[in-house]
Amino acid sequence: MPSVSTGAPTTVGASSAPSTAIATTDPAAASAHLSPGRPGYRRMSLALFAAGVATFALLYSTQALLPAISTGLGVTASQASWTVSAATGALALFVLPLSALSERFGRRTLMTVSLAVAVVVGLLVPFAPSLEWLVALRAVQGAALAGLPASAMAFLAEEVRPKALVAAIGLFVAGNSVGGMSGRIVTGWAAQLWGWRAALGAVGLLAVVCAVVFRVLLPKARNFTPRSLSPRSLARTVGGHLADPLLRRLYAIGALFMTVFGAVYTVIGYRLVEAPFNLPQGVIGSIFLVYLVGTVSSAAAGRLVGRLGRRGALYLAVGTTAAGLLLSLADTLTAVLLGLVLITAGFFAGHAVASSAVSHTAKTGRAQASALYQSAYYLGSSAGGTLGAIAFHTAGWPATVLLGLAAVLGVVSITLYATHHARTERRLTAASAATTAAALAGAATAETSRG
Secondary structure, three states: OOOOOOOOOOOOOOOOOOOOOOOOOOHHHHHOOEOOOOOOHHHHHHHHHHHHHHHHHHHOOOHHHHHHHHHHHOOOHHHHOHHHHHHHHHHHHHHHHHHHHHHHHOHHHHHHHHHHHHHHHHHHHHHOOOHHHHHHHHHHHHHHHOOOHHHHHHHHHHHEOHHHHHHHHHHHHHHHHHHHHHHHHHHHHHHHHHOHHHHHHHHHHHHHHHHHHHHHHOOOOOOOOOOOOOHHHHHHHHHHHHHOHHHHHHHHHHHHHHHHHHHHHHHHHHHHHOOOOOOOHHHHHHHHHHHHHHHHHHHOHHHHHHHHHHHHHHHHHHHHHHHHHHHOOOOOHHHHHHHHHHHHHHHHHHHHHHHHHHHHHOOOOHHHHHHHHHHHHHHHHHHHHHHHHHHHHHHOHHHHHHHHHHHHHHHHHHHHHHHHHHHHHHHHHHHHHHHHHHHHHHHHHHHHHHO
């Protein structure tokens, strides 16, 4: 399978799935797709960047506030972590059915409705009277946000020229990182000044602004064709994607990367509020400025794939993440911050590479292919958040790091298998070609002798 970027030497693994590359030899077809420098590309990029900001700001709005929520509601770290896991888990469950609706009603329509509902719920969340109500509202919010990620990936795959796809998806992922960063910084300082409920209200207002920007700027789809809502067809499409070995590997990679990220950022606030750091809530929120590193690394994913290939880019992302986890074990603030920088850079680069590979691989049912990736990705987040909190509550930060390293080892194993599988296929193909050539040469010699 060809790489996303022109000239990329390798892919994540071999697959029989045809490429989704859109033919651009026809000038009329090429002009129907957006690319850097063409009208509408900048508006589309800014709109989806705003959607990415709103998605992560809302989805993880309680993550930096977990110590304050634990204190305010009198609950443990593992109980408070459900305010994050409920949102990500609901998103994982609803992303596939909502992606099916996007095939019928359009990516733009579904993204607009989903974001609007999530924003309304976000304005209600600060008034939750108990942990149970807070978890329930967060689950509804996560379900609403499920309409955004897969639809956005499918929108980009349909509207953007193939050579610009990795960069466009990288920018959307960069919006995720900015949303995660800004949401945590806003909540951190707002919580320190006015309490955690006011902090959640501030995130809701930020999301309102992003939703308006998204709706005003996003151009109409030019390459979307509505499809009927057929459960049998949906099941067939999903089954086809799950039968593709490359897609299965990409889904697993996304889930494992997000397990690391979910565990680290769910627990880090608890670690920094305790000795030897004893940081106030506002300062802890500001530490999430390291998300800017994720903005850079995700946006640079296309260049990484072009130079190293997908597998090479994944190896680099995995190595960076593992180094960050090990460095974070030190009891100095400088080492912990540098560890978070490396973890964030590795995660966002790996996520951008894997998610763009999914969009590139699926020939049909792109929304469902992206939805399955998002489902695995957010299930990984939910599992990482819950397991990371349990590990921290049981044995401290080293246990959380051990959980992250186990997930990283899983990514390495999958990528090594893909490398071995691709090399084996190349050898078999070369041997088959040599055998065919020898047979043809023998036949030609025999024909000459008879002549």
